[in-house]
Amino acid sequence: MPEPGAEATRPSKNAIELRNVGKSFGAGANAFFALKDVSANIGENEFFTLLGPSGCGKTTLLRCIAGFEEPTRGEILLYDQDIASLPPYRRPVNTVFQSYALFPHMTVGENVGFGLQMLNRPRDEIASTVNEMLRLVQMEELRDRRTSEISGGQQQRVALARALAPKPKVLLLDEPLSALDLKLRKEMQVELKRLQTETGITFIFVTHDQEEALTMSDRVAVMNKGDILQIGSPREIYNQPKHRFVADFIGDINFLDAIVTECGVTCQAEIVDVGMVEFLREGEIAVGQHITLAIRPERITLSAQARHPCRIENIVYHGTDTIYHLRLPNDDRMLARSQNSEGHAPAWQTGDDIGWAAAPDALAVIADNPS
Amino acid sequence: MLANIWLIGPAVVAIVILMVIPLSMMAWISIQARSYGGGVHWGELTGDAWLRFVFERNLDDSLSWSFNYLSIILRSFWLSALTTVISLIVGFPTAFFMATRPLRWRTLLVFMVTLPFWTNLLVRNYAWILILRDHGTINGLLMSLGVIDRPLPLLHNEFAVAVGLVYSFLPFMVLPIYSSLEKIDLRLVEAAFDLYSGRWRALRHVILPLAKPGIIAGCILVFIPALGSYVTPELLGGGKTLMIGNLIGHQFGAARNWPFGAALGLFLLALVLIAMTAYALRTRRSGGTQ
Numbered sequence: 001m002p003e004p005g006a007e008a009t010r011p012s013k014n015a016i017e018l019r020n021v022g023k024s025f026g027a028g029a030n031a032f033f034a035l036k037d038v039s040a041n042i043g044e045n046e047f048f049t050l051l052g053p054s055g056c057g058k059t060t061l062l063r064c065i066a067g068f069e070e071p072t073r074g075e076i077l078l079y080d081q082d083i084a085s086l087p088p089y090r091r092p093v094n095t096v097f098q099s100y101a102l103f104p105h106m107t108v109g110e111n112v113g114f115g116l117q118m119l120n121r122p123r124d125e126i127a128s129t130v131n132e133m134l135r136l137v138q139m140e141e142l143r144d145r146r147t148s149e150i151s152g153g154q155q156q157r158v159a160l161a162r163a164l165a166p167k168p169k170v171l172l173l174d175e176p177l178s179a180l181d182l183k184l185r186k187e188m189q190v191e192l193k194r195l196q197t198e199t200g201i202t203f204i205f206v207t208h209d210q211e212e213a214l215t216m217s218d219r220v221a222v223m224n225k226g227d228i229l230q231i232g233s234p235r236e237i238y239n240q241p242k243h244r245f246v247a248d249f250i251g252d253i254n255f256l257d258a259i260v261t262e263c264g265v266t267c268q269a270e271i272v273d274v275g276m277v278e279f280l281r282e283g284e285i286a287v288g289q290h291i292t293l294a295i296r297p298e299r300i301t302l303s304a305q306a307r308h309p310c311r312i313e314n315i316v317y318h319g320t321d322t323i324y325h326l327r328l329p330n331d332d333r334m335l336a337r338s339q340n341s342e343g344h345a346p347a348w349q350t351g352d353d354i355g356w357a358a359a360p361d362a363l364a365v366i367a368d369n370p371s
Numbered sequence: 372m373l374a375n376i377w378l379i380g381p382a383v384v385a386i387v388i389l390m391v392i393p394l395s396m397m398a399w400i401s402i403q404a405r406s407y408g409g410g411v412h413w414g415e416l417t418g419d420a421w422l423r424f425v426f427e428r429n430l431d432d433s434l435s436w437s438f439n440y441l442s443i444i445l446r447s448f449w450l451s452a453l454t455t456v457i458s459l460i461v462g463f464p465t466a467f468f469m470a471t472r473p474l475r476w477r478t479l480l481v482f483m484v485t486l487p488f489w490t491n492l493l494v495r496n497y498a499w500i501l502i503l504r505d506h507g508t509i510n511g512l513l514m515s516l517g518v519i520d521r522p523l524p525l526l527h528n529e530f531a532v533a534v535g536l537v538y539s540f541l542p543f544m545v546l547p548i549y550s551s552l553e554k555i556d557l558r559l560v561e562a563a564f565d566l567y568s569g570r571w572r573a574l575r576h577v578i579l580p581l582a583k584p585g586i587i588a589g590c591i592l593v594f595i596p597a598l599g600s601y602v603t604p605e606l607l608g609g610g611k612t613l614m615i616g617n618l619i620g621h622q623f624g625a626a627r628n629w630p631f632g633a634a635l636g637l638f639l640l641a642l643v644l645i646a647m648t649a650y651a652l653r654t655r656r657s658g659g660t661q
Binding site for chain 1: 567569
């Protein structure tokens with residue numbers, strides 16, 4: 001599979017290069033392939049996110065980079081040096097663990113200084129770096145506390161400071177925000193992005209939260225069943241999903257089955273019993289081909305006069321916007337979302353027959369067939 | 372609250388009957404004059420029993436230094452300390468191995484560690500006699516292989532007692548260490564690896580400090596019973612390698628010197644109490660490592 005999204009803007013130098021990395025557990029017929037054939041380049045200073053449902057292999061991939069797992073095949077290059085067989089303590093890579101894994105028998109300051117202590121750095125250098133790191137995460141005044149005496153959010157910051165203190169070439173973050181409550185999580189998202197910009201360290205962030213991935217990342221790799229399906233900027237991933245899984249995993253989306261009728265610069269396709277839609281050409285498309293088109297609910301324009309008819313089955317008010325559950329003439333369901341702007345609410349009701357339309361660039365062609 | 376004070380009655384009664392009265396009797400007996408037929412001459416107060424620790428009474432009633440008994444006490448300490456150290460050296464890796472097995476294996480391993488308790492202590496010590504004696508398992512094997520041509524002196528010495536004590540008390544070291552190791556989050560070890568510590572430094576800086584409560588508990592549980600052990604030195608020491616326990620037993624038995632036996636018993640108890648108190652004060656001052 002060619003690397004999707006390679007055209008996305010990213011720095012020229014690679015911090016991490018993954019070449020056909022595979023990891024299986026067990027052997028023979030019982031072997032489980034946690035990673036099948038993963039290749040990706042992660043640029044210097046990039047905020048790179050591995051996004052996917054639990055069990056998709058994202059944490060295994062992170063653990064392979066950290067050195068806790070050895071890939072069964074493939075290469076992991078860190079600045080062009082193969083590190084796949086190095087133990088974790090010989091890799092200039094640090095991890096922020098999901099459970100934080102702070103040492104309970106040490107103070108906050110001792111935790112942060114641990115990596116430098118193990119690197120046999122001089123005492124005064126350790127002390128000044130610890131202070132600098134604690135200042136960076138705004139935890140200076142808690143330096144002499146025990147880790148059991150601070151809150152979850154504070155532990156999170158200590159874990160970050162501890163992993164950043166040895167100035168790693170790459171920082172790995174394994175769902176670090178999942179244990180925090182929503183408000184704190186939002187704060188930490190901003191905080192993480194700030195830290196990444198300030199320290200200039202490459203971040204590889206693992207999450208199953210699509211919103212987290214979209215808000216923080218420079219690029220996102222969407223994973224499923226041990227494979228990377230698509231790599232791209234948050235915009236590309238959201239607006240031009242190449243796979244049904246990617247489209248479905250990130251936010252709401254509608255799938256429309258259509259038959260291509262004409263293909264020039266833009267293409268025409270017929271949705272049976274619904275009508276003709278226009279979309280932008282993407283890859284090899286032949287007339288007569290059956291394709292799946294995907295469209296986000298907010299990209300659908302509703303109006304009484306619009307081209308394609310539909311019936312409103314349900315209207316759900318969401319504060320900032322309203323979700324319309326629509327039924328198409330071919331009996332398919334469709335979701336549409338329209339923003340609520342003041343004094344502009346259409347007076348539609350459940351059961352009304354209205355129309356919908358979509359701009360050509362709102363429709364994405366899904367490469368794989370529905371499974 | 373005061374109305375229910377009688378609820379502590381049973382505990383008070385138990386403590387008075389089982390501890391206060393017997394200990395007071397021992398203290399009282401230790402300052403009585405001995406009766407040569409056993410027992411004491413009640414009411415005839417003397418410090419003779421306590422003087423015996425370091426003096427011996429000559430025929431002309433004068434005192435002269437004698438360290439026979441002190442050497443037995445010192446040997447007891449030496450053997451108990453040795454037992455504790457060997458148990459720790461053997462027990463820690465054992466406990467570590469057990470704690471890092473999959474859960475279903477651990478239960479079985481814990482059961483196997485406690486298995487010797489199903490056999491009587493005497494039987495276990497006799498088993499060691501069969502293993503260690505001149506024509507026993509080890510010597511017999513080594514001689515038939517031609518490694519040695521005369522038996523090694525394995526039985527009836529400090530070595531035999533140390534072997535027996537380690538064997539008897541090893542589970543008391545393994546189990547507390549196992550239970551503290553089992554609680555350690557292995558992700559902490561991963562975090563140590565991630566932060567540039569190799570295996571040994573992860574052990575020293577992360578695992579050992581976290582296992583410290585178990586290690587200390589194990590040391591106490593081995594050292595104290597070893598210090599007062601009776602059966603093992605009696606059987607494996609062959610009457611030549613006495614420990615405090617045998618000395619006390621001897622005073623109440625063959626030597627018929629109850630006051631001295633009582634004094635020795637109190638002395639042993641006091642030593643243990645002092646050690647325990649010092650440890651308790653230390654952990655309280657350092658805020659506890661739990």
